[in-house]
Amino acid sequence: MLTQAPKGTQDVLPRDSYRWQAVEQAMRDAAALYGYREIRTPMFEHTELFQRGVGDTTDVVQKEMYTFNDKGGRSITLKPEGTAGAARAFIEAHMFADPLPAKMYYVSAPAFRYERPQAGRLRQFHQHGVEVFGAKDATVDAEVIALAMDVLKRCGLGGLRLAINSIGCPNCRAAYHDKLKAWLKPLLPSLCKTCGERYERNPLRILDCKEDADKLTDAPAMLDSLCDDCKAHFDKLRANLDAMGIAYTVDPRIVRGLDYYTKTVFEIITDAPEGSLTVCGGGRYDGLVSELGGPETCGIGFGMGVERLLMVQDAAGVTPPAPRLYDAFVCTLGDKARLEGLKLVTELRQSGVKADLDHAARSLKAQFKYADKMGAQYVLTLADDEIAKGVVKLRDMEKSEETEIPRSEITDLMKSRL
């Protein structure tokens, strides 16, 4: 127990951390090209922020939050997603008075949900994401989607499926709810248990049900009930995506589980043989900022699951190879040579060559074995003979070729071969 990470958490070990750094760099590089700057918000917020922002009726808020009272009696919640905190910061820092839109991103931000862990689902997980406040045109919807696709592409995942939908605004959604409920009513007895519960609370979510999917193919779609404004926005989004050359499918079943979404919603999905997995999800949230007490400000963003992204990389066989740990490994024989070796390693490092020597006081043979296991490109050998001759033995480990190089030239030579 003591030496076991808490349920649903995992360590990123030294041998794997390069993979996180790579997908983080992909996000940073893409975001910079699109004019997004990083925001970092706290890992925890006042519980009320999520109740108001994410929505009291959502599963995330009702069943999955890590909520506790701090020593001052405040109710605190570990953030279950990234948008509410960013919206809070937008309001608190009066960013609405800055030139808009305010475009921001975050990288490997931790999020917490109390759920039973399974493949691709953890209690502490990490998201890359972006938020844009104060841009109402559908070009920004398309930009946010393009950015997400770009990040995934930079991670080696070019062929993921993009599905989009519109869930309308509070006005047209209310009318649609009535229409949908009327259509569902005769079917109600035949639907699964959870769908029965959803009927009153959030009928839209019934369309998301996998169990009853075949009975619902003819259900009225939100898309057909959009008000003029919402419909025009969706049409523009489609035209924008077409113009950008981004392929997509319209999926009327995408609903999303967070209350703040309006109009555009989208998911980027992998269809693996074992089942599909949503790697990225997002949408527009035009009511969120005002709901939290800020000025009427529209918004849009996405969240991208880093652990899922890494899983999909593995499944697709595009896991990047680990970078080389050492360019040169220095092997020494004897105390005097060891001291010279330490000097050589220092010199190499100062020149930008990744270098190390044996710190375990092992035999020469064991030093070579170690260098091999660490994947060192070159091994430099130093013993009394070499010191007397003023040389270093340079071995190319892959070619198994060994030559003597003057000690004074070795650092420059190594540097030139990087």
Place this chain on the structure above:
RNA sequence: GUGGGUAUGGCUCAGUUGGUUAGAGCGCUAGGUUGUGGCCCUGGAGACCGUGGGUUCGAGUCCCACUACUCACCCCA
């Protein structure tokens, strides 16, 4: 929250109808080559057999409970 599966060295797994010192491969480590990696050979370290009860002369093996891990559902990244 609901349902299934699993639990034996660091890893992957054997372990017969309960029977005496719990094995293998890989990995780690040392040596064979007193100055040289990968291949080969030899040795070494490393296991309270998930935890706690029970049955039995005797339990890794049978029974019960618990815990952990894992997969799926719900939900979502």
